[in-house]
Amino acid sequence: xxxxxxxxxxxxxxxxxxxxxxxxxxxxxxxxxxxxxxxxxxxxxxxxxxxxxxxxxxxxxxxxxxxxxxxxxxxxxxxxxxxxxxxxxxxxxxxxxxxxxxxxxxxxxxxxxxxxxxxxxxxxxxxxxxxxxxxxxxxxxxxxxxxxxxxxxxxxxxxxxxxxxxxxxxxxxxxxxxxxxxxxxxxxxxxxxxxxxxxxxxxxxxxxxxxxxxxxxxxxxxxxxxxxxxxxxxxxxxxxxxxxxxxxxxxxxxxxxxxxxxxxxxxxxxxxxxxxxxxxxxxxxxxxxxxxxxxxxxxxxxxxxxxxxxxxxxxxxxxxxxxxxxxxxxxxxxxxxxxxxxxxxxxxxxxxxxxxxxxxxxxxxxxxxxxxxxxxxxxxxxxxxxxxxxxxxxxxxxxxxxxxxxxxxxxxxxxxxxxxxxxxxxxxxxxxxxxxxxxxxxxxxxxxxxxxxxxxxxxxxxxxxxxxxxxxxxxxxxxxxxxxxxxxxxxxxxxxxxxxxxxxxxxxxxxxxxxxxxxxxxxxxxxxxxxxxxxxxxxxxxxxxxxxxxxxxxxxxxxxxxxxxxxxxxxxxxxxxxxxxxxxxxxxxxxxxxxxxxxx
Numbered sequence: 001x002x003x004x005x006x007x008x009x010x011x012x013x014x015x016x017x018x019x020x021x022x023x024x025x026x027x028x029x030x031x032x033x034x035x036x037x038x039x040x041x042x043x044x045x046x047x048x049x050x051x052x053x054x055x056x057x058x059x060x061x062x063x064x065x066x067x068x069x070x071x072x073x074x075x076x077x078x079x080x081x082x083x084x085x086x087x088x089x090x091x092x093x094x095x096x097x098x099x100x101x102x103x104x105x106x107x108x109x110x111x112x113x114x115x116x117x118x119x120x121x122x123x124x125x126x127x128x129x130x131x132x133x134x135x136x137x138x139x140x141x142x143x144x145x146x147x148x149x150x151x152x153x154x155x156x157x158x159x160x161x162x163x164x165x166x167x168x169x170x171x172x173x174x175x176x177x178x179x180x181x182x183x184x185x186x187x188x189x190x191x192x193x194x195x196x197x198x199x200x201x202x203x204x205x206x207x208x209x210x211x212x213x214x215x216x217x218x219x220x221x222x223x224x225x226x227x228x229x230x231x232x233x234x235x236x237x238x239x240x241x242x243x244x245x246x247x248x249x250x251x252x253x254x255x256x257x258x259x260x261x262x263x264x265x266x267x268x269x270x271x272x273x274x275x276x277x278x279x280x281x282x283x284x285x286x287x288x289x290x291x292x293x294x295x296x297x298x299x300x301x302x303x304x305x306x307x308x309x310x311x312x313x314x315x316x317x318x319x320x321x322x323x324x325x326x327x328x329x330x331x332x333x334x335x336x337x338x339x340x341x342x343x344x345x346x347x348x349x350x351x352x353x354x355x356x357x358x359x360x361x362x363x364x365x366x367x368x369x370x371x372x373x374x375x376x377x378x379x380x381x382x383x384x385x386x387x388x389x390x391x392x393x394x395x396x397x398x399x400x401x402x403x404x405x406x407x408x409x410x411x412x413x414x415x416x417x418x419x420x421x422x423x424x425x426x427x428x429x430x431x432x433x434x435x436x437x438x439x440x441x442x443x444x445x446x447x448x449x450x451x452x453x454x455x456x457x458x459x460x461x462x463x464x465x466x467x468x469x470x471x472x473x474x475x476x477x478x479x480x481x482x483x484x485x486x487x488x489x490x491x492x493x494x495x496x497x498x499x500x501x502x503x504x505x506x507x508x509x510x511x512x513x514x515x516x517x518x519x520x521x522x523x524x525x526x527x528x529x530x531x532x533x534x535x536x537x538x539x540x541x542x543x544x545x546x547x548x549x550x551x552x553x554x555x556x557x558x559x560x561x562x563x564x565x566x567x568x569x570x571x572x573x574x575x576x577x578x579x580x581x582x583x584x585x586x587x588x589x590x591x592x593x594x595x596x597x598x599x600x
Contacts, residue, residue: 001155014155022138022162026131029168033434036123036448040471041088042174043374046126047475048085048311049096053106058264060085061474063464063482064292065490067275068497073297074270080464080480080503086265086274091220092176099441101127106531111168113452120448120476123136123174130171133178138162140185140383147347148192153353153392156416157385160329163420165427166373166381173374176221177381183221184228184382187214191232191352194240195345204240205249212250216525223276224377225365229254231356239348270297279367279377288368290523293483305366312365316380329419330384332391350390357383447511450580451476454567455509458591464498464508465582466491468514484508487525507561507584 051059063083070086071078080120081260085093099105103125104110111121138161145154161167170177190211194204215232218225233247240246265274278291337354341347360379369377399405399415452586456477459465463480467473470481482505485491497504514524561583582588 005065011151012353018155018158018162022135025162025168026135028431029172030124030127030131033431034119034124034127034172036119037126037172037174037475038169039173039175039374039376043356043475044125044471045088045093045176046096046100046122046174047471047478048088048093049106050100050106050122050475052093052097056082058085058090059083060087061478061480062470063480064275065295065483065485065494066278066292067269068494069295069297070270070275071268072497076268078497078501080498080501081462083258083480084264084268086269087276089276090261091217091218091531092179095129095179096126099125108452112471113449115449115453117449120452123448126174129577130174130178133182134161134167134171137178137182137385140182140189141389144185144189144192145385145389146154148343148349149389149393149396152416153389153396153411156392156420157389159420160388160423161385163424163427164384165430168427169374170378170381175374175376177374177378180218180221180225180379181382183214183218185385186223187211187218187232188353188386190214192345192349194246195348195352198240199344199348207247208236208246209249209253211254215250216254219258220261221255222376222379224363224367224379225360226254226258227534228356228360228379228382231359232352233358235352235355239352255466285438290486293486293523295485295493308368309362309365312369316364316369317362329391329423330387332394333383333387336390336394339397341393353383353390355385357387392419395419447472448476450567455479455580455582457595458565458584458588459506459509460584463504465505465507465509465584466494467509467511469511472511473509481509482519484524484527485515486527488527491527506586507582509580511580563588 037046044060048058048060051057051061061083061086063080064087067083067086068078100122101105103122105122105125113120138158142154142158144447145157165176167181190207194207194211197207198204211232215225215229219229229250233251236247236250237244243516250522262272265276266272268276275292328524333350333353337350341350357380360383364377367377395415404414405412408462417519451472455473456479458480459477465473465479465481466484467481468484470483473479473481482494485494494543495505495595563584563586565582565584565588567580567582
């Protein structure tokens with residue numbers, strides 16, 4: 001066996017250090033700093049995945065009022081206990097279903113939380129799946145960038161991805177972005193292969209078809225990626241020969257992928273677009289949430305949509321750095337567009353990336369994009385590896401023309417070291433803060449326990465509740481939850497629908513989050529007294545006598561839910577201004593006695 005030369009030794013040491021850092025960060029984010037899933041959309045897809053793992057199909061325990069209205073107006077049966085989801089694309093939930101089944105998490109009782117637990121174990125399973133896809137995406141991008149440029153650029157891109165706080169935030173959210181990053185990176189791999197084949201005079205059809213399969217999977221992970229696909233179709237038409245043939249092939253493939261879910265939507269809602277259509281109403285967050293909570297079918301205001309598209313486009317332009325995950329290098333891609341790279345096909349590939357990004361940005365403008373660190377509509381981060389690679393290649397070319405690049409040792413790669421250090425700063429700061437607070441028991445850590453154990457003791461699996469956090473109730477408590485509608489009249493209408501389908505709604509469950517919602521946006525109409533009561537009513541301290549306007553919290557619901565249960569993680573029936581409260585028509589003491597008898 002021949003001894004390794006100096007370059008081979010350095011390469012081997014570099015790989016060892018990289019994988020050591022990778023394993024260390026994965027353990028840190030999954031075991032030490034992880035506080036549970038951070039996205040309601042992630043929780044929602046996780047609970048749908050558990051329903052699939054149970055053998056219930058694409059059903060959900062999170063019921064949106066607008067979905068009820070869709071079924072009513074299309075004269076379709078409403079089954080509250082077997083409610084089909086028409087909001088999310090299926091791929092991420094299917095992946096979660098398989099993993100949850102493997103770990104036995106399709107049985108919620110298997111991972112019942114104890115009061116000393118801050119993290120729900122299935123949360124960690126879901127986050128582990130996201131981290132796995134993240135690792136696969138890093139490997140795919142390393143291989144792709146190595147083919148396009150060289151191993152130096154590929155190594156730096158891999159390091160930048162690894163030390164990105166933005167990527168790790170998404171990995172802990174439960175959102176499909178890491179799955180999407182993996183699939184999109186695979187699509188880019190096949191696009192580059194197709195370009196290379198055409199440049200060499202061979203037929204590009206095989207890698208083009210494979211890229212079509214990747215875009216089909218990508219659409220099933222997030223419908224918004226169809227906008228990215230439109231950019232790819234435009235590139236196929238303008239570049240691959242014979243003109244239009246490749247575009248027809250990939251369009252047919254993607255259409256075959258999405259046809260199944262669209263038929264499913266049409267069967268279980270009022271049309272092929274399902275409840276997902278209402279994502280177009282308003283920016284991610286308040287506007288969309290309000291639409292989903294309406295027991296009506298909101299129309300689309302074209303004028304308002306146009307104004308929002310313009311506003312969001314300007315917002316994306318001004319904040320492109322943060323939308324690209326804080327990678328200042330990724331924005332250098334736009335400068336690289338003006339550089340005539342000599343390698344065959346490289347110029348065409350950069351225009352393919354630009355075309356897909358532009359159409360993706362338009363889609364984000366149409367469907368909304370917030371400033372949240374893990375916005376569910378965030379597509380920019382899918383382009384970060386490729387954009388960063390082009391920017392790094394340009395820097396490498398410019399740096400190689402300077403005498404300093406010929407210096408020995410690390411001085412020869414000084415710009416790249418600086419880029420890595422700057423990129424790592426947010427992660428270092430956030431990890432330091434996370435470890436500083438890791439020893440204290442925070443209220444957020446008690447949140448899953450209250451849902452998983454305390455609430456589940458008062459509500460049977462066959463019963464239904466209204467709540468401001470239905471995604472959390474569905475995931476942590478495994479109970480069917482209806483999103484609180486925007487008014488008392490709609491509350492009664494939903495209750496009537498439930499009685500017609502022999503379903504039993506037994507109460508209203510409020511979390512501390514509703515306080516900010518009700519005061520900040522007045523989203524609950526004449527139900528607002530029910531929400532503001534959480535700040536003004538306390539049997540022990542007599543706030544009701546001093547604040548009489550907050551006392552009649554039961555009257556808006558007609559006196560149906562006459563029992564009030566204040567919950568806390570320690571199990572005591574106490575109330576705090578930021579506590580969890582259940583208003584129910586079932587005697588809580590009787591219910592607890594029944595559950596204890598069944599347990600014994």
